[in-house]
Amino acid sequence: MNEKNQKIFSLGQILLAFGLAFILLAISLVKKIFPFPVFDVASNILFSALLITLILIVQPFAQKFERNPIDGMKFILIFLIPLVGLSFTFKNLIHTQKEGEIVTLISYSDIIASNIYNFVYAFLLSIIFSIFLKILFYERGKEVKLKFIAILLYFVAGELIREILDLSGFLSQLMMLLQVILFMWISFRIPWVISLSKKDKHKALFFSFFSILFLFLLQSPFITGNAAEGMRFYSAFFFSFTHFYLQPFLIIYFFFVFGSTIFHLPTGEIYERKIAELSTLQNIGKLVAQVFDVREFTETAVKIAMEITNSKSAWVEINISGAGDIYAKSGIMESDMLKLMEKVSPIKDKFLNQNSDFGFHIENFDDGTIFIAPLIAHGKISGFLYLLKKRESFNQDEINLALTFADQIAIGAENSRLIQESIEKERLSREFELARQMQKKLLPKDLPKLEKFEIAALSIPAFEVGGDYYDFVLHENGNISLIIADVSGKGVSAAFYMAEMKGIFQSLAKIYPFPFDFLIKVNETIYGHIDKKFFITLIYAYLDLRKNLIHIARAGHPPPVLVKNGILKFLKIPGVGVGLISNSSFQKFLKPLKLKLKKNDMLVFYSDGIIEAMNEENEEFGYERLEKVIINGMAKSSDDVVKMIYDEVIKHQNEVKQVDDITIIALKCKK
């Protein structure tokens, strides 16, 4: 026994037990000399006290078997063996003689031996009794405890009656019979047997069978002989307790255990599997909810599939877009698996060629059976589950289970894919947001505040990032350069070139403020250095604030609008887009324009996103509409004009999504 239990054992109880044992020894010795019935009564009472004490002492040990009847039975058997051995040993150590009806022990050494025997016997029996009670009460209500007390009382009462009234043989036997019936009555229902696993049922059969065997041995005079006589001399009550109460009780109870186990044996497997099914499906449910990694998920799933269907091996093939084929396998070598898959590939094709009612397929070959079920997610086959058995076939339960399982795997894999997808989407949209913010920073934060001119600007990309660009450079002499540019194409690639354009503009405009020089340098920098299919259209203007002069050059960009003296004009200044042709040709076609601006003169720059903005009828906004808006707003501030143009474009687009970047800059002369 372990330390913990030793601590729990009360020293007082142990001392009391030994004390009682010594008194009993003394009484039995006295009884040898003066065989008065009063000593028998005394020893019976004292022995009862001893037995109760011993039972109390072993309670902590018996506690272990509170919810464990199989282990309890095992320990009962373990303690029965020494009990039989003990009895057999003492049978030869104790000598008796018959004096008429009464059997007495011959010598004092016999009495001492008998005392030792009874004490050890009582100790072992109290353990058995305590464990037995735990088994008896396991999974049964209060009613069984009441029955138990009733039977115990019946037994004690019977003993007393027999002792006092000295009943006839017939009545005594009748009482015994009733006792046996009572034992059967209490032992009749043994609920815990049903829920035992197959293995535990086998154990229960084994333990109960041998327990019954040993108990019969203990009952038989052939084994116990003189030892039993010694017990009767020691305490007649103890003899009755063992031989007429506990041992018959145990025999009957174990007989019922044995019988009911045999009765429930065939259901054992089914019960076991139902439990396994339930717990497996629960686990899979959790698995589906938890596992983010398809591979990890399938590996676990394959193992469970193999277990619940009692297969020898199992594997799963999942075909998820982007993830390729995932083979998770269990209980099979890769080479064998591939060989088998090769063999069954026509079945796979058959599944893939049908559109609904997929079902499953079972194929027998050589010395085994293979089960194939497609994994179906959203009405499409996303893979296959394979189960393999050797020399056995699949029963209906296993097939149902495997099919449920295939569904679960399909759902799990699909979930996993969706999760991955949404993570990727989330990541991309965050990157785009970042790019958008970066690009926003490329555009000027504040517009230049000038004495003679008012400037307004607006730029709205169609996608997260765009290719439109506008910017200003303030020169040291107080003059100002302005650029509006549009990189061909859309999205990220255009945005990259736009960023490059900012660097080029900010550095070159300061060195080459005049349009011709500037554009030549820009084309030199860009032509042949960026992807051939990209080019940039732009308008560059250098504003001489002192002279109210503006130098403008256009490189392939939609022509700027000039409003002068109430007349509107598109300035189709010659110039080819930047990056299209080499400088030798480029400069040939480049003809900048010089303009003198007066009060209320206005210049409007814009990107082709304005002209090409389409409505539901695929009708472009066009130059005429732009012209009209500007004429309507020519008396207004540059801010108002920009806003009017934008509003008009939005109105034109109506419900249609903006497909191109939109940029508008208005420059108005105040003095």
Added chain:
Amino acid sequence: MGKEMKEKNFDLKIEERGDVKILKMKGYLDAYTSLQFEEKMKELVESGNYKIVVNMKNLSYISSAGFGVFMAFVDEVRKNGGDIKFCCLPEKIDEIFELLGFKHIFEVLNDENKAIESFEKLGVKNAKKRKK
């Protein structure tokens, strides 16, 4: 953000006249459709077709990305003794060609046959050159 009411399709038919390929375009050559068009052009040029006439008669729209496709192949085509020529531009597209300066880069003709003939002349010229 709203929806697009009409599908903006792009359609390309390739006809052959001698060793000249005639690309008949229809619909909208925008940032998306130009990706398909680029694939077609790539196939064409890689399989040794360097004399290309692009007929834009039925083209409704061309974006800068569309122009980019021609820019991507023009150097290689010219290096191999061919060219890309345009014909039958609708007014609106002609205007864009003009503004962008594309007319300085590419030959633009009013008639498909003239465009094809100009290649034949080129062929004769080249043959003469070779004879010399």
